[in-house]
Amino acid sequence: xxxxxxxxxxxxxxxxxxxxxxxxxxxxxxxxxxxxxxxxxxxxxxxxxxxxxxxxxxxxxxxxxxxxxxxxxxxxxxxxxxxxxxxxxxxxxxxxxxxxxxxxxxxxxxxxxxxxxxxxxxxxxxxxxxxxxxxxxxxxxxxxxxxxxxxxxxxxxxxxxxxxxxxxxxxxxxxxxxxxxxxxxxxxxxxxxxxxxxxxxxxxxxxxxxxxxxxxxxxxxxxxxxxxxxxxxxxxxxxxxxxxxxxxxxxxxxxxxxxxxxxxxxxxxxxxxxxxxxxxxxxxxxxxxxxxxxxxxxxxxxxxxxxxxxxxxxxxxxxxxxxxxxxxxxxxxxxxxxxxxxxxxxxxxxxxxxxxxxxxxxxxx
Numbered sequence: 001x002x003x004x005x006x007x008x009x010x011x012x013x014x015x016x017x018x019x020x021x022x023x024x025x026x027x028x029x030x031x032x033x034x035x036x037x038x039x040x041x042x043x044x045x046x047x048x049x050x051x052x053x054x055x056x057x058x059x060x061x062x063x064x065x066x067x068x069x070x071x072x073x074x075x076x077x078x079x080x081x082x083x084x085x086x087x088x089x090x091x092x093x094x095x096x097x098x099x100x101x102x103x104x105x106x107x108x109x110x111x112x113x114x115x116x117x118x119x120x121x122x123x124x125x126x127x128x129x130x131x132x133x134x135x136x137x138x139x140x141x142x143x144x145x146x147x148x149x150x151x152x153x154x155x156x157x158x159x160x161x162x163x164x165x166x167x168x169x170x171x172x173x174x175x176x177x178x179x180x181x182x183x184x185x186x187x188x189x190x191x192x193x194x195x196x197x198x199x200x201x202x203x204x205x206x207x208x209x210x211x212x213x214x215x216x217x218x219x220x221x222x223x224x225x226x227x228x229x230x231x232x233x234x235x236x237x238x239x240x241x242x243x244x245x246x247x248x249x250x251x252x253x254x255x256x257x258x259x260x261x262x263x264x265x266x267x268x269x270x271x272x273x274x275x276x277x278x279x280x281x282x283x284x285x286x287x288x289x290x291x292x293x294x295x296x297x298x299x300x301x302x303x304x305x306x307x308x309x310x311x312x313x314x315x316x317x318x319x320x321x322x323x324x325x326x327x328x329x330x331x332x333x334x335x336x337x338x339x340x341x342x343x344x345x346x347x348x349x350x351x352x353x354x355x356x357x358x359x360x361x362x363x364x365x
Contacts, residue, residue: 013051017044017060021067028071038068038077038086042093049097049104057101061094114177125184129158129345131320133165136228139319139346141327145293145338153179153221154291154343155187159194164229166194166203169289169345170240170264172221185214186221186264200227200276204236204264211265220265224289225276228347233281236274239263241292244307248284252311255279255287286314286348288326293340297330305333319346 020043028037045061052060068086069078077083129140138158153172158165168190172179186207193206204225211221222240226233235243237257246252261267261274281287290307297305313329316322323346330342 045097049101139323170223220263234276283351293342
């Protein structure tokens with residue numbers, strides 16, 4: 001739907017210069033020479049500079065000039081000072097529009113290159129997660145925001161350790177390459193600490209220590225670190241949106257933390273250390289982790305995406321298919337490009353699932 005809307009917008013922009021020239025010509029013929037609408041033919045090259053190339057802008061400017069001559073002849077203004085001024089105006093505006101078009105294209109190329117580098121860095125950092133780990137079936141969805149938006153700092157990771165399956169999902173404050181760099185620090189620290197530290201709180205402390213060494217100012221990272229082991233899931237929440245738990249009988253609730261904890265990078269402001277919350281996580285239960293791009297997504301009427309009411313979407317036996325359906329539902333709700341990156345991680349427990357399959361990773365979208 002977003003691609004279709006984008007194509008329609010581009011087609012409209014491409015036809016707008018011709019529509020403007022045609023409209024001015026018709027109005028000038030109907031109104032006669034007294035009102036002098038011919039200078040408005042400069043709307044053609046002006047509109048062309050918004051989306052067209054330099055060559056196309058010059059061509060439309062030439063078209064506007066060509067249209068002005070027979071109109072001036074019909075109005076008996078050809079070679080008059082008034083018409084000469086109109087011709088000079090069309091030529092000047094066409095030149096200025098061509099220059100503006102060139103500067104716009106140069107700027108667009110620079111932004112595209114920056115975005116390409118950031119997206120490549122994100123793809124390197126955000127490795128495919130395993131489709132199965134121990135008795136967990138895993139679905140992953142990562143959706144980049146619109147091309148006009150900056151790169152976000154959403155991050156995720158799933159690893160199997162001696163302490164159980166541990167995962168991380170987070171969102172870096174801010175946009176651009178700085179956010180990607182911070183995400184790299186967090187992921188690097190987690191991948192080491194998840195194997196080294198026996199306690200989940202110690203993993204969180206390692207991440208905090210790493211960020212404190214690297215961050216400057218008031219930067220921070222909201223995150224959840226989780227561990228699935230022995231029929232329960234432990235959640236260590238650092239200011240991140242609470243995950244959505246869906247029991248095997250369909251009962252759903254948000255797993256709010258028992259104690260509030262600031263985001264990573266600001267944990268030192270908390271009067272007490274972060275402590276994990278523990279919940280039963282049994283056969284058939286599932287839990288959805290997500291970044292704030294999900295719950296902050298708005299429809300054309302500015303209504304937020306009702307995630308809790310959409311739990312019925314997550315019913316397919318394959319968690320990846322269920323998550324893909326939720327992503328489609330989210331995009332349908334927005335009705336256009338997303339304003340922020342969206343990462344979603346769905347875990348479903350199946351105690352009869354057999355051995356883990358760490359090679360069955362699926363790349364983010």
